[in-house]
Amino acid sequence: MNIPYLDLKKVTAQHGEEIQKAVAEVVGSGWYLQGERVKRFEANYARYIGTKHCIGVANGLDALMLTLKAYKELGRLKEGAEILVPANTFIATVLAITENGMKPVFIDIDEETLDMDATCLEKAINERTGAMMLVHLYGRCTYHESIKQFCEANNLILIEDNAQAHGCFYKERRTSSLGHAGCHSFYPGKNLGALGDGGAVTTNDDELAATIRAIANYGFEEKYVARWQGRNSRLDEVQAAVLDIKLTYxxxxxxxxxxxxxxxxxxxxxxxxxxxxxxxxxxxxxxxxxxxxxxxxxxxxxxxxxxxxxxxxxxxxxxxxxxxxxxxxxxxxxxxxxxxxxxxxxxxxxxxxxxxxxxxxxxxxxxxx
Ligand SMILES: Cc1ncc(COP(=O)(O)O)c(C=O)c1O
Known part of the structure; x- marks a missing residue:
């Protein structure tokens, strides 16, 4: 037998006809960015996750990076803030922190559960700690009541890196709706994967959502009016159309x-x-x-x-x-x-x-x- 780790051709072929049709429609439409398909996917994904907002961005690293940047612009996290992060994560979680001039505080994990070690967490906290990145690595939910209590007791912003856990539950709620913001990657091999790069942030916070959306679009609050020093990080119409189909499965x-x-x-x-x-x-x-x-x-x-x-x-x-x-x-x-x-x-x-x-x-x- 020959069993590749992951055969993306086979994954896409599962819904090949639907995907080909949707891509052809985008190609024929002449509208490739900031259109109805992105809007529709954002609405559907927000509903699926159970949050008020979903902002499509270019990839998962940007989702994390823009979230921290938005918190900084809003004055809710400061340059130099310490961010608790599990030591066993993909480097993107950490890059988002250092890119924003913040300091990752690496928390070792429990060998059985792969959750952050509670003793290490307690030791890491101080007056500079601003947020926790909770990474649902491998698709495992790593949120617990104790995490909620710890963040509340220490006044921490809770950001979930949900790049590997689309659709995962904690009790009746989906991961990435549990903290203040959830960050998603739609890299092709993910559980919900695009035909290229893609990402999103989900949140119930109106101000945060508007800020991320603006920063991801040159910092424009309205066309050609830059409130923030932004960048260009957008989900495109082809990826949104494909993701919308794959979301139903x-x-x-x-x-x-x-x-x-x-x-x-x-x-x-x-x-x-x-x-x-x-x-x-x-x-x-x-x-x-x-x-x-x-x-x-x-x-x-x-x-x-x-x-x-x-x-x-x-x-x-x-x-x-x-x-x-x-x-x-x-x-x-x-x-x-x-x-x-x-x-x-x-x-x-x-x-x-x-x-x-x-x-x-x-x-x-x-x-x-
Ligand atoms: C845990 C985790 N965080 C962040 C990312 C970054 O996502 P992307 O590859 O879309 O930038 C990934 C995936 O690659 C990931 O697995």
Missing amino acids: LDDDNRRRQALARTYYTNINKGMVRLPSFLDGGQNVYHIFPVFIERRDELQLYLKEKGIGTLIHYPIPPHLQQCYPIWNKLQLPVTERLAQQELSIPLNPTMTDEEAIYVVEALNSFQKF
């Missing part, structure tokens, strides 16, 4: 992901391999299915020989990146260990049960050596 896709994940949780032998704690009730939309194992590189090679594609999310945590020499000496032991042990095995809605069982059998047979 997102919950079905996530249910399929959850069924495949159940197959993995039930059948993978947990000898050498460790799985994160199981989350029930729609609280995990399995953007990525991580397994942790000391002999990670050997396992990756073994699976490759069996025709199974895997990826590593992520091999170098942000604080150890060359671009951040001042943090290279920080010690965040759990994050650093997991970066050496993590392997993402294939999981996406186009996979068959047989393919999932083949992956399980390969993993289990490796553990016999």
Whole structure:
């Protein structure tokens, strides 16, 4: 069998005709930016997430970066503010902070739950702390009542990085509607993926929404009137049309992901391999299915020989990146260990049960050596 980590051609082909038709309509319309399709998608996505506003932007990094910039312009976060962020995240979460002249305070994680370690959080707080970035990494909801209480008690702005968790729930509410703002990436491989780059911010805050919308459009509050020093970061009509179609299938896709994940949780032998704690009730939309194992590189090679594609999310945590020499000496032991042990095995809605069982059998047979 040959099971690539992710076959985007297959993913798009699931709704190929509808997508081709929608793209052709945009091409024929002569209207490519700031049109009705973006408006429609923004309204539909806001309704889906359960927020008053959705602002389409160019990508997920911009969603995060513009959100922090808007808070700065509104005087609600200051240059130099400390922002709590899980140490095991994709670098974009951290880039958004440093790009705004703020300081990431890296919080190590709990090895079982992958949530931020509560003791580390308590130690990190001081009078300069302004916000928390909550990253629903791998599609796992990492919001809890304790996070809400912690943010309220310390007067923190709560920003959710929902790039990997479209459609995920916490109780009856979707992630990215739980804090003050939610940031989304529609990178093609995401659960809700475009045919190129795309992103969005969701929020109930009128002033924040208007500011982000303006900053993403040169800072214009109205045409050619720049209230802020903005930039150009917009979702385009082709991507909005495609996303609007794919949004209607997102919950079905996530249910399929959850069924495949159940197959993995039930059948993978947990000898050498460790799985994160199981989350029930729609609280995990399995953007990525991580397994942790000391002999990670050997396992990756073994699976490759069996025709199974895997990826590593992520091999170098942000604080150890060359671009951040001042943090290279920080010690965040759990994050650093997991970066050496993590392997993402294939999981996406186009996979068959047989393919999932083949992956399980390969993993289990490796553990016999
Ligand atoms: C957790 C997380 N945050 C932010 C981003 C940035 O999104 P984008 O690639 O659209 O800039 C990504 C995805 O790539 C991500 O996985």
